[in-house]
Amino acid sequence: VRQQIVISGLGGQGVLFLTRVLAEAALRKGLDVLTSEIHGMAMRGGSVVSQVKVGDFLSPLIAAGGADAGLFLEERNLAVHNGYLKPGGFLAVDSRGPGEHLRLDASGIAGRLGSPVAANLVILGCAVRHGGLFCGREAAEGVIGRISRDPFRKTNLAAFQAGYSHEWNSGPGGGAS
Amino acid sequence: MMVNEKRILMGNEALGRGLVENGCSLVASYPGTPASEILESVVRFAGEEGIEVYTEWSVNEKVALEVALAHSYTGLRSAAAMKQVGLNVASDPLLRSAYLGVVGGLLVIAADDPGPHSSQTEQDSRFYALFAGIPVFDPITPREAREMVAGAFELSERYEIPVVIRPTTRVCHARQNVPCAAPQVLNRKADFRKDPARWAATPLFIAELRRRLNIKIEGISGEERYAPTLIPGDGTRLGECLIASGAAYAHTHDLVAEMGLLGRIDFFRVGMPFPLNRDFINRINSLYDRVLVIEETYPVIEMQLSSPSILGRRSKTIPGQGELTPDAIGEVLEKFLDQPEKRRAPAGREQGVRPTMCAGCSHRAAFYAIKQTFPGGIYPSDIGCYTLGMTLGAVDTVHCMGSAIGQAAGFYRAYAGGDFPAIVATIGDSTFFHSGIPALVNAVYNRARFILIILDNSTTAMTGGQPTPQSGMTASGETGGRVLITDLVEACGVGFNREVDPYEVEDFSRLLLEADRYTRSPEGGVAVITARHGCMLEKETVRSQPAFRIRVDENCSGCRVCLDRFECPALVMVEETGRVVIDEVRCAGCGVCVGVCPQGAILRESEG
Numbered sequence: 001v002r003q004q005i006v007i008s009g010l011g012g013q014g015v016l017f018l019t020r021v022l023a024e025a026a027l028r029k030g031l032d033v034l035t036s037e038i039h040g041m042a043m044r045g046g047s048v049v050s051q052v053k054v055g056d057f058l059s060p061l062i063a064a065g066g067a068d069a070g071l072f073l074e075e076r077n078l079a080v081h082n083g084y085l086k087p088g089g090f091l092a093v094d095s096r097g098p099g100e101h102l103r104l105d106a107s108g109i110a111g112r113l114g115s116p117v118a119a120n121l122v123i124l125g126c127a128v129r130h131g132g133l134f135c136g137r138e139a140a141e142g143v144i145g146r147i148s149r150d151p152f153r154k155t156n157l158a159a160f161q162a163g164y165s166h167e168w169n170s171g172p173g174g175g176a177s
Numbered sequence: 178m179m180v181n182e183k184r185i186l187m188g189n190e191a192l193g194r195g196l197v198e199n200g201c202s203l204v205a206s207y208p209g210t211p212a213s214e215i216l217e218s219v220v221r222f223a224g225e226e227g228i229e230v231y232t233e234w235s236v237n238e239k240v241a242l243e244v245a246l247a248h249s250y251t252g253l254r255s256a257a258a259m260k261q262v263g264l265n266v267a268s269d270p271l272l273r274s275a276y277l278g279v280v281g282g283l284l285v286i287a288a289d290d291p292g293p294h295s296s297q298t299e300q301d302s303r304f305y306a307l308f309a310g311i312p313v314f315d316p317i318t319p320r321e322a323r324e325m326v327a328g329a330f331e332l333s334e335r336y337e338i339p340v341v342i343r344p345t346t347r348v349c350h351a352r353q354n355v356p357c358a359a360p361q362v363l364n365r366k367a368d369f370r371k372d373p374a375r376w377a378a379t380p381l382f383i384a385e386l387r388r389r390l391n392i393k394i395e396g397i398s399g400e401e402r403y404a405p406t407l408i409p410g411d412g413t414r415l416g417e418c419l420i421a422s423g424a425a426y427a428h429t430h431d432l433v434a435e436m437g438l439l440g441r442i443d444f445f446r447v448g449m450p451f452p453l454n455r456d457f458i459n460r461i462n463s464l465y466d467r468v469l470v471i472e473e474t475y476p477v478i479e480m481q482l483s484s485p486s487i488l489g490r491r492s493k494t495i496p497g498q499g500e501l502t503p504d505a506i507g508e509v510l511e512k513f514l515d516q517p518e519k520r521r522a523p524a525g526r527e528q529g530v531r532p533t534m535c536a537g538c539s540h541r542a543a544f545y546a547i548k549q550t551f552p553g554g555i556y557p558s559d560i561g562c563y564t565l566g567m568t569l570g571a572v573d574t575v576h577c578m579g580s581a582i583g584q585a586a587g588f589y590r591a592y593a594g595g596d597f598p599a600i601v602a603t604i605g606d607s608t609f610f611h612s613g614i615p616a617l618v619n620a621v622y623n624r625a626r627f628i629l630i631i632l633d634n635s636t637t638a639m640t641g642g643q644p645t646p647q648s649g650m651t652a653s654g655e656t657g658g659r660v661l662i663t664d665l666v667e668a669c670g671v672g673f674n675r676e677v678d679p680y681e682v683e684d685f686s687r688l689l690l691e692a693d694r695y696t697r698s699p700e701g702g703v704a705v706i707t708a709r710h711g712c713m714l715e716k717e718t719v720r721s722q723p724a725f726r727i728r729v730d731e732n733c734s735g736c737r738v739c740l741d742r743f744e745c746p747a748l749v750m751v752e753e754t755g756r757v758v759i760d761e762v763r764c765a766g767c768g769v770c771v772g773v774c775p776q777g778a779i780l781r782e783s784e785g
Contacts (some may be wrong), residue, residue: 010530023185033185035352037775040210040295040639045746050567058318058427060351063503064521070386080529083521120681127664 001031002055002133004062008081009073011043014120018071019050023122025135026054036060045072049081054134069131071123073106088133092123101128102168109162115152118159125163137164155176186355187220187346188319192286193218194355195326196230197255201284203248205241207611209260210295212288213246216258217641218242220653232652233547234643237578238263239613242270243460246713249339250281250376251367254330258286261302266612268305270337275309276386278337278393280367282330285311286395289345290498291424291473297560297577298497300685301475304416306341307451310390312397313341315423315450315472319353325448332403336393343450346500347424361450387660394452404454410442419513420461422450422473422478428503429471429510431640436516447472453481469494469513471503474526485656510550533564536747537634537719539767540632541709543603544571544678545773547630550689551599557584559613562639563632568744569653572603579604579612586625593626599693600627607645614665620703621670626696628689629705631662632679634712642714662698666705673704680710682772713765724766725781727759733777743773 005022009015014082019035026033033112034057037050044154067084072093078101094106106122121144127133127139141157184379186194186388193215196204216232223230235241238259248255259267264287287302297607306313314329316322333340376383385527397403397475404422419442421429426446433439443465449451450472459467470479470489480490488494490614495501495509504521511518511764534541545565548557556565558572559581566572573736585602592598604613609631617629637643649659673695677685683709692704711718727747735755747764751759757778769782 016563019352020185023354027183027185027354029192033352033354036347037352038294038346038393039213039350039641041532041562043536044532044534044562045530057431059424059431059503060318060347060353061428061503063432063507066503067518074530075530093330111762 001134002057003053003068004069005052005054005069005071005133006049006062006081006084007071007073008047008049009050009120010077011045012047012068012122013073014117015048015050015073018120018124019052020147021140021143022052022133022135024147025139026052026141028142029135030055031134032059034058044084047077049077049084051084069127069133071127073123080170089142090127092127092131094119094123099126102126104163104166104168106163110159113155113158113162115159117153118152118155121156121159122163122166125160126166126168129164130168183354183356185352186314186323186357187214187352187519188322188344188720189214189350190218190286190735191319191323191353191355192258192326192342192344194222194357195323195528197222197226197228198323198358198360199327199330199538200256200361201254201282201330202363202364202365203245203255204258205233205255206242207235207238207241207263207739208637208643209263210640211346212258212260212263212286213640213643214349215286215288216652226670228362230278230362232371234441234652238267241272242267243291244450245283246270246274246279248465249279249281251369251761253281253365253367254363255281256284259288260296261287261299261300262296263287264302264305266578268355271311272309272697274339276383276390278390279333279339280337282333283339284326284329284333285339287341287342287343289343289474291345294346297575299474299500300419301392301449301473301477302341302343303450303477304475306343307477310394311339311345312394312449314448315453316348317343317423317427317446319348319351320355322348322556323355323356323357332397336397337628338390338393343423344517346425347422397512398452398455400454400455401596402451404457405445405447408439410444410445411440414442416465417467418445418461418465420445420447420478422447422683423473425471425506426500428501428506429749432503434512436510436514437758438514442514443453449504450477451481452480457685458482462528469509471495471506471509472502477548478560499544518596519588524569531568532565533744533746534562535664535713535765536745536763537767538562539679539714540566541569541635541743541745542682542767542769543630543632543685543708544569545600545769546572546679546682546685546689547603548742550599550686550695554599554601555588556589557581557588557600557602559604559608562634563603563605566603569742573611578608578618582616582629585627585629586620586623589625589627597626600632601689602627603630603632605638606631606633606635606647607643609647609662610660614669617669617671617703617705624702626694626702627704628696629703631666631705631707633662634706634708635670636712636715638714642712662707666707671703671705672701675705676707678710679708680767680769682769695722719765722767725768726783727764727768727770728780728782729759730778730780732776733757733774734776736775736779737780738775739770739773743770745770
């Protein structure tokens, strides 16, 4: 398996948490994994990007046009970070409006589950189902259950499941659901 | 832990793991991105393994290195960890430590930040190693960073010399599956052997110590084990080679593999950029007529090679600034290797949403009060979250740790004699401890007149909430001595020493005016206000303060005053209605914005 995934959002939206979930899921499957993230000033609500590379890589960074999949927690980041995606790569974005890529109202779904910050896991669930990620539902849920802190475990898993059960028709012309 | 168990470790955790596994008994550090997690992971792994490692957050990097040095003099292993600009602060003890050497292995971990992402320079710590005459390792991945610790301690003890490990952001904040081993127990006892000619060397002894240092460096540069490793080419590109180190090697390796050229061209990997292996230098200079050197962030390897055929930073083949990302290296490699140019869509980090202070952050309230009270003031500031006060127009200068106070004194001197503007310096609590205190003593002694606001949120927030000396808690979570900022201010001889909660904007503004009068009175001087309110990233702060329900009513005129002058992320303009609404997910319910709205349209309803 060789797969490159880019995760884009704002500081505080749980970009690093998703990065950890994917890294731990790779470890569980016995795959080599490298991730890269940025800490410090950028984490105070600014645009942040992290990268996950599964397989025999040495570099933790994804080159432009190298990502197989993109998980976008912030629509405004599309213009900044979608250059990482391969042509035809899978891209899911938290959005209420119509447009390109797989769009779903992850914040709304997470909000209705009582935990607006779990929008990141809604997006992950959706990507695991539709994005051809290296890990399946069980591996992802196993990691989420293990690394979530206590009061959040239940809603985190519910958010992931809500994203996973999101229906999407990836026909020509992209797909609103 | 099971031996050889694999875990996902961040590069900094892998370094911490390496220290714990290799009998290091003291680690001292000052938090700074990208190095902060090294000490924290030492605390964690030592706890997990049930072994004793003394850890401390030192007040600054100079002190951290001095503590580590003395530990090493007694034969025990120690380490000091810091970010690259921290090594500037620690450079004084570092340079002499090369001459005097060490006994127990001593590692200086200096984390560089090419780019930079979260630093005031993108300087290269390997240059310090070269300058001081200290060997330096340049890891490419978290896994290798952990492995290098064992070899670095061994080298340090065999040559009695400090050793630098220089990871960069892409190692420190990368995560990887890393095999871990059981810690080795050294069972050493502290045994300081007095030798004043060495440990207290006067100029009389320095030339001799330097001669010995030169012999050590000569010896290390001759050791085959520290020579660069080679992925040999198949002869199709005779006379050409690539040389790379650190994270830039990792990127280059993957790019060359992608081009299908791995094993076609001689490709050297430098693990020890200084001292560069002697035979390697001769080999490069005599066997190759086209050499590309790829390293971050300064030409350290390049400068040790003297051949005119070297391409790199000095030939401007490699960009002279900025991080060497796969995209930046890719462009250079395509030209050097005559490969077709790949079209690159911009995947930068320059644009996008810019960072801002958190909702409910008391720094925002403080900057608002400062700016409203002294619209024509000069605002020197400092290093921390509050640097973001720039976005509120309340930060004019940011230089290095502690410099707000020295610069405030400098500004005063420039305007002194006339009607000087209000000079309002801001500095965080941890930064004040780090290097603000001597500058404050200096300002009082030399009769400067300005207002200093110490933004005291009781933590080192920018780097993840490490405790300060005022917290009375140590790195390992034990009770430490407590040093109070207001006591320090008093002891510095400051005649105006007051405290305020910045949430009380009106009180704060009144106090600022009072402080201004003091700075202008005949007997006046430096006025210090400690603006105290907990950090909103600390659960305890959020738990202990009321969270009001905030609402914007129909009187909102869309004037944007709250957005432009206060800039709380919970205040959101709805373009369709032309009115501001509260983002209830982000709102901390502090209620400070209520006083900001000129229409009185922001209302504080109830405790939610």
